[in-house]
Amino acid sequence: xxxxxxxxxxxxxxxxxxxxxxxxxxxxxxxxxxxxxxxxxxxxxxxxxxxxxxxxxxxxxxxxxxxxxxxxxxxxxxxxxxxxxxxxxxxxxxxxxxxxxxxxxxxxxxxxxxxxxxxxxxxxxxxxxxxxxxxxxxxxxxxxxxxxxxxxxxxxxxxxxxxxxxxxxxxxxxxxxxxxxxxxxxxxx
Numbered sequence: 001x002x003x004x005x006x007x008x009x010x011x012x013x014x015x016x017x018x019x020x021x022x023x024x025x026x027x028x029x030x031x032x033x034x035x036x037x038x039x040x041x042x043x044x045x046x047x048x049x050x051x052x053x054x055x056x057x058x059x060x061x062x063x064x065x066x067x068x069x070x071x072x073x074x075x076x077x078x079x080x081x082x083x084x085x086x087x088x089x090x091x092x093x094x095x096x097x098x099x100x101x102x103x104x105x106x107x108x109x110x111x112x113x114x115x116x117x118x119x120x121x122x123x124x125x126x127x128x129x130x131x132x133x134x135x136x137x138x139x140x141x142x143x144x145x146x147x148x149x150x151x152x153x154x155x156x157x158x159x160x161x162x163x164x165x166x167x168x169x170x171x172x173x174x175x176x177x178x179x180x181x182x183x184x185x186x187x188x189x
Contacts, residue, residue, distance in 0.1 A: 005052040006154075012045030013158040020136070020165035024173075026128050030079050039123060040073040049154070061109065062155060065116050065143065068092060072123035082131075085124035093117030108149045115142025115159075122166070130177060133170025137163050 019038030027033045047066035054063050071092070075085050096113045118139020125132035140163035147156035 005049065005056065008045060008052060009049040009154040012042050012049050013154055015045055016042030016158060017161045017165065018042075020140075020162045020169075024128050024169055030077050030127065033127060036073075036076055036127070040070075040077065043069040043073050043123075046158075059150060059152070061112055062152070064096060065112070065119075065155075068096075068116055068120050069123060072120040075124040079126075080124065082125055086121060089117055089120040089124055093120070108146055111142050111149075112146040115139045115146060118142060128173065130170065130173050133166055133173050136166035137170050140166055 015038055019035055019042055022035040022038055024035055025033065030036050043066060047063070047070055050058070050062035050066045054060050068089075072085075072089060075088065080088075093113060093116065096116065101110075116139070118135045120139070122132050122134075122136030122139055125135060140159040144156055144159035144163060147153070147159060
């Protein structure tokens with residue numbers, strides 16, 4: 001029989017991976033984007049999973065990750081200017097680094113916090129931008145590394161697939177932005 005904690009983690013992971021795999025279509029508002037809604041719903045499910053895991057002896061850092069991502073989801077949905085997003089996410093990230101060093105759970109925690117900050121920035125940055133793809137890809141890769149070190153396999157596989165899909169869209173955005181505009185087309189930059 002599958003327990004509710006594992007089931008919550010699997011469902012949350014699938015929603016987030018589906019969000020990472022979903023094409024990034026430009027919409028008039030972030031709240032009209034299926035990809036953004038999948039990210040937000042997945043983050044809430046994974047916050048539940050992390051909380052359940054912590055209550056049964058798991059690491060508290062996954063609760064921080066998911067709470068941070070929920071905050072970034074709110075910033076994403078409200079379409080806050082990227083400069084403000086960067087400041088908010090950076091302040092939280094620096095605070096987490098300082099706090100984790102005070103707890104001294106090990107230097108691998110710094111990998112986690114940097115990855116956390118990257119994912120948070122990726123959520124909060126504007127849709128369809130290269131910076132969003134880079135932040136999501138490298139943030140997820142670092143969280144996967146931290147999860148591998150901590151042997152948390154749901155977070156490991158979630159972030160491996162999230163990094164792969166985010167990396168795909170990052171490369172797609174990079175290729176699209178590096179192509180010169182054809183005669184008669186305007187460059188939308």
